[in-house]
Amino acid sequence: MAQAAVEWRRFRLSTVEETAVAAGEGALAEAPKAAEGATAYIVREEALAAEASRLARILESGGVEVLGSTAGGGEPVKSLGWVERLWLSMLEAGVERSTTVYIMGGGALLDAAGFAASTFMRGLPTVNIPSTTLAAFDAAVGGKTGVNLVGKNMVGTFHNPRAVIVEPGIVAGQPGEGYRDGFAELVKHVALSGERELAASLLIQALDRRPGPLARLALWSLGYKMQVVARDPREGGLRRILNLGHTIGHALEAASLYTLSHGKSVSIGLAGELELSRRLAGLPRREAEEVLGMLSTIGLPLEPPPGLAREAAGLVGLDKKREGGGVIMPILERLGRPRLSRVPVETVSRLMVELWGGG
Numbered sequence: 001m002a003q004a005a006v007e008w009r010r011f012r013l014s015t016v017e018e019t020a021v022a023a024g025e026g027a028l029a030e031a032p033k034a035a036e037g038a039t040a041y042i043v044r045e046e047a048l049a050a051e052a053s054r055l056a057r058i059l060e061s062g063g064v065e066v067l068g069s070t071a072g073g074g075e076p077v078k079s080l081g082w083v084e085r086l087w088l089s090m091l092e093a094g095v096e097r098s099t100t101v102y103i104m105g106g107g108a109l110l111d112a113a114g115f116a117a118s119t120f121m122r123g124l125p126t127v128n129i130p131s132t133t134l135a136a137f138d139a140a141v142g143g144k145t146g147v148n149l150v151g152k153n154m155v156g157t158f159h160n161p162r163a164v165i166v167e168p169g170i171v172a173g174q175p176g177e178g179y180r181d182g183f184a185e186l187v188k189h190v191a192l193s194g195e196r197e198l199a200a201s202l203l204i205q206a207l208d209r210r211p212g213p214l215a216r217l218a219l220w221s222l223g224y225k226m227q228v229v230a231r232d233p234r235e236g237g238l239r240r241i242l243n244l245g246h247t248i249g250h251a252l253e254a255a256s257l258y259t260l261s262h263g264k265s266v267s268i269g270l271a272g273e274l275e276l277s278r279r280l281a282g283l284p285r286r287e288a289e290e291v292l293g294m295l296s297t298i299g300l301p302l303e304p305p306p307g308l309a310r311e312a313a314g315l316v317g318l319d320k321k322r323e324g325g326g327v328i329m330p331i332l333e334r335l336g337r338p339r340l341s342r343v344p345v346e347t348v349s350r351l352m353v354e355l356w357g358g359g
């Protein structure tokens with residue numbers, strides 16, 4: 001019997017642009033198919049030297065010449081200095097406009113190298129190979145690239161990857177708590193879509209790092225995000241529903257000076273914003289509890305560490321989503337039924353203090 005094959009899904013963004021997503025054990029072997037021209041450049045996590053060598057061998061044997069590679073990873077790469085060094089390395093390696101840049105990494109490396117590729121020679125095609133759960137469930141698609149400048153993600157572009165290749169063995173190798181933290185974005189997609197069966201049935205196995213369930217969840221999660229992105233590629237409106245959990249999440253992340261991980265911040269943010277949805281839009285308690293139950297199963301927090309909420313309450317909406325005294329944020333009437341709403345900043349901050357600010 002043949003092994004479960006790698007599954008491909010294609011998402012059209014415009015008449016000329018699409019992102020294809022391949023997921024499953026052995027997906028890396030599909031890499032040459034995603035090349036636009038005859039040459040490639042690889043950007044990879046420091047920790048993934050062996051996997052990147054395998055990628056290079058696969059590309060070469062598929063007729064794609066690998067011109068060079070650069071290693072890096074984590075938040076420090078999201079700087080203009082790092083991007084400039086990458087540009088120079090690509091120049092030196094002889095990268096041309098038709099060279100495809102393969103980026104094997106977590107969300108930070110995908111953001112930074114994606115930005116570098118999107119601006120080098122006015123834009124090179126990219127292929128994302130996520131190496132963290134956050135990237136495999138969320139950041140690998142959607143086309144947002146960028147680096148930090150004073151604030152997080154202040155400089156960036158929209159540049160959709162030609163393809164995303166989810167090789168579950170690579171994601172499963174992510175060490176530490178970050179592996180579980182990335183599941184917060186999957187739960188966000190469950191709440192927004194209302195589709196809880198697949199995630200509920202595969203969650204425990206994926207948490208155990210089993211490749212098949214992990215690949216299926218990634219394909220579903222990236223697919224959900226792409227359906228939203230395809231309807232609003234530049235975040236003019238609808239796409240903002242993907243910010244569920246992030247208004248409160250970003251405030252907590254910033255108040256902790258980024259010591260609270262993005263995933264944990266989003267998990268607590270989801271808990272707070274589901275309560276807001278109950279109050280403002282009548283989200284049934286049972287449905288909110290289903291989502292909270294999923295976060296608890298994963299081992300994600302539903303409350304911030306003591307003392308953080310009061311400080312975070314003062315930072316609500318200080319990011320890009322604040323408009324005219326209110327924050328535009330998604331509110332759920334039911335699971336699977338989000339709508340964008342302008343919520344006064346005070347409503348969100350008061351809720352945070354009420355829920356978590358005692359003592």
Ligand SMILES: NC(=O)c1ccc[n+]([C@@H]2O[C@H](COP(=O)([O-])OP(=O)(O)OC[C@H]3O[C@@H](n4cnc5c(N)ncnc54)[C@H](O)[C@@H]3O)[C@@H](O)[C@H]2O)c1
Pocket residue numbers: 045046047048072073074075078105106107108109111131132133134135138139140141142143144145153170171173174175178182262
């Ligand atoms: N563009 C988007 O749509 C989007 C969406 C959400 C988040 N983000 C960005 O993603 C970033 C966070 O991404 P993240 O949570 O993936 O963390 P990360 O990319 O910072 O990776 C976490 C750490 O793990 C290392 N690492 C990554 N994969 C590994 C592996 N397989 N084995 C060993 N080590 C590995 C990294 O070098 C880093 O030190 C933030 O900068 C955030 O702004 C972007």
